[in-house]
Amino acid sequence: MAALGYGYTISEVVASATNYAVFLGKRPNDKPLSVKWFKGFQQRWPELRVVRPRALSNYRAEATLEVNVHE
Template identity: 70%
Template sequence: MTGHGPLFSTEEEAKLVDHVKYMANLGYGFTICEVVAKATDFAVFLKKLTHDNPLSVKRFHGF
């Protein structure tokens, strides 16, 4: 497989998925762009990215 490797560990990815599902259960379904923004914020929090280099919607489809 070519391209970027996984940015998040399995546990980190599970936390992000749990948050998206939790919000959906509350009645707020995130758009793809909002999920990408949340994932970018999470990656910045984990010091895996900077806001100067955000994730793209293309990366979302691999997620």
Template identity: 55%
Template sequence: MASEYAIFLGKRDKEHPLTPKWFRLFVQRWPELKLLKSRGLEIQRAKATNT
């Protein structure tokens, strides 16, 4: 996703995307960032929002 954004901004091109090393160093620079996996809604909550 970061590579696509860098390409969109014109910082990189498709032949030179961001590398895994870039990602590793980015995570080291920003330790407060976390990868989270989204959870699905419970059926009752989903039904309540679709009324």
């Protein structure tokens, strides 16, 4: 989804990082990473940021209608 321009929520990033840490054997499965961990992660990687999705504008929505695409 990220390749299509959709970002990940904080909880999705934390869940993915927890799964990866468990896979590497760095963390037990019953102790997931926290939002506090995520804040530290953001400080270490300032170029990564959380953005909120914006609503699709009417013009862009109309441009993607099948009728308009075939014209």
